[in-house]
Amino acid sequence: MAAYQFKLPDVGEGIHEGEIVKLFVKAGDKIEEFAPFAEIQTDKAVVEIPSPVTGTVKEVKVEEGEIAIVHSVIAVIDAEGDVADQEEDQTTTEEPASAEPVKEEKTEAKEDNKTAKTETTSNKKQKVLAMPSTRKLARELGVVITQVTATGEHGRITADDVKKFAEGGSTKSAEADEVKLLTEKTSSADVAVEHEITGTEERLPLRGIxxxxxxxxxxxxxxxxxxxxxxxxxxxxxxxxxxxxxxxxxxxxxxxxxxxxxxxxxxxxxxxxxxxxxxxxxxxxxxxxxxxxxxxxxxxxxxxxxxxxxxxxxxxxxxxxxxxxxxxxxxxxxxxxxxxxxxxxxxxxxxxxxxxxxxxxxxxxxxxxxxxxxxxxxxxxxxxxxxxxxxxxxxxxxxxxxxxxxxxxxxxxxxxxxxxxxxxxxxxxxxx
Missing domain, CATH: 3.30.559.10 (Chloramphenicol acetyltransferase-like domain)
Structure with a gap:
């Protein structure tokens, strides 16, 4: 048995990421080569991703509704027979997939150091995890994306992060303080209006097609x-x-x-x-x-x-x-x-x-x-x-x-x- 790192394959058409719509397996399940592993939603259609090997699913690293980056590890499979370890993908510009468990403390320390050095290394090229639409938004707003503090899952920079940075939300500028003060002054009025709303709401995730x-x-x-x-x-x-x-x-x-x-x-x-x-x-x-x-x-x-x-x-x-x-x-x-x-x-x-x-x-x-x-x-x-x-x-x-x-x-x-x-x-x- 060999641990096989199953990476999200490149389905073509310049697609760099996909939403995990459905998982057909969970940790502990046996799976055959070419059997359906997951369905992903791309910009074009829902695509079924088959398992590349036969074996037992050791770990599933993604959840339904999550955005997965092409070439990131989505599962670890104890494959039958000899399976060569996958080489690290050197073509992606995103952050690498999650590190090995034994290196978690070191990885967290490195991330802390990276955050601490953000202000002094603004001109230095850094790798960041962000969707193409978020990068485009940053360019439109004139934001250097490497200076933005990420709040999304797995260190992903979200569109809200970029907008807040563009508005001065990540700095101690006078404008930011003024906005904060204005918000505090009006918060009581907002609450009063909120209490006048009656009825129920239903919130659904914005997913898939x-x-x-x-x-x-x-x-x-x-x-x-x-x-x-x-x-x-x-x-x-x-x-x-x-x-x-x-x-x-x-x-x-x-x-x-x-x-x-x-x-x-x-x-x-x-x-x-x-x-x-x-x-x-x-x-x-x-x-x-x-x-x-x-x-x-x-x-x-x-x-x-x-x-x-x-x-x-x-x-x-x-x-x-x-x-x-x-x-x-x-x-x-x-x-x-x-x-x-x-x-x-x-x-x-x-x-x-x-x-x-x-x-x-x-x-x-x-x-x-x-x-x-x-x-x-x-x-x-x-x-x-x-x-x-x-x-x-x-x-x-x-x-x-x-x-x-x-x-x-x-x-x-x-x-x-x-x-x-x-x-x-x-x-x-x-x-x-």
Missing amino acids: RRTIAKRMIESKRTAAHVTIMDEVDATELVAIRKWAKPVALERNTKLTYLPFIMKAVIAALRQFPTLNASIDDEKQEIVLKNYYHIGMATATDKGLMVPVLRDADRKSIFDLADEITDKAVRGRDMKLEASELKGSTFTISNIGGYGAQFFTPILNHPEVAILGVGTIKEKPVVYEGEIVARPQLFLSLTVDHRLVDGDVAALFLSQVKRLIESPNLLMMEMR
């Missing part, structure tokens, strides 16, 4: 310059052509919705306005124009929003798109999509028409520069050929990244989508 959604939405809003334009579309012909095609679709067991038609109209318009099928490489300061059409489809699940991708949607028929939309929507709600099915989109469509909403302001699926929000189809009185009549209206909301897409281009794009939806027979002329 919901935490990923929150992180990505904030990243999108901070990075891109969001602008949303809206329009109404006469959907009379769209409703008619879907009604005409439904019996044919049923013969091939296809659930035909309006979305495949809208998707085809979007692709045709993207060919005419390629800057909406692009992204911005912020690091290299380059515009990336994409000559392929991978359409993301925002899908609601019990755990939050997911965006499965329909690859090469321009090469597929209306019926093919309808089948794929149904398949990925079902598997998305059942959390059975592969990570590869949730990445690489060039343009996203968010359809909330089924909930009765009309207009909304969709948030960009970063790093994409455009997203189309599709509202409900609703009969409204409109002026048609000089008379007021009731006709079905479809509501569209287009959000673009104004850094790349100007307002006139966005308006022309949406007008082209509108034209193709109002005259779906024109889509035949756009087929390739």
Whole structure:
């Protein structure tokens, strides 16, 4: 038997950490090689991590809900047979994993010394444990992260630590003392208000897909310059052509919705306005124009929003798109999509028409520069050929990244989508 240090593997796509969603084993359990050890939530999807060896779990170093860093030790397994000791990972910039038990006192002493020397070694490069989002926040606030005192688990610097430091919370500045004095003066009033609150509260941990959604939405809003334009579309012909095609679709067991038609109209318009099928490489300061059409489809699940991708949607028929939309929507709600099915989109469509909403302001699926929000189809009185009549209206909301897409281009794009939806027979002329 050999003690095998099981390190969180690199699952690719530049992911440096993951949340432990579920553990399948505990200390003392036997486990086979390739058997499920844990599920982790990355920025892309929930990924199952298998055991690399057969043996008995000696120690599990992580808990459900904890953020684990790639290459950090998450378990120790008494492996059967000869297993070479893992080499220390020299590529990570984070603090090393927890030390051996016999070295705990020395490790604590070193940490104390490091803290004591923080003020005198501010210009010296130090290794710190912090999430990428926390490091980014520090850069935005002009904070040298090595000077921040960590309060998180295992010495992790949290976003609150950075904010407090930026506000002078870790110094004895006059401003900090003034804030403290003001807080003390108002504390009694705060308590009085607090006593007036009635009812109960329930607090739930921000974990899994919901935490990923929150992180990505904030990243999108901070990075891109969001602008949303809206329009109404006469959907009379769209409703008619879907009604005409439904019996044919049923013969091939296809659930035909309006979305495949809208998707085809979007692709045709993207060919005419390629800057909406692009992204911005912020690091290299380059515009990336994409000559392929991978359409993301925002899908609601019990755990939050997911965006499965329909690859090469321009090469597929209306019926093919309808089948794929149904398949990925079902598997998305059942959390059975592969990570590869949730990445690489060039343009996203968010359809909330089924909930009765009309207009909304969709948030960009970063790093994409455009997203189309599709509202409900609703009969409204409109002026048609000089008379007021009731006709079905479809509501569209287009959000673009104004850094790349100007307002006139966005308006022309949406007008082209509108034209193709109002005259779906024109889509035949756009087929390739």
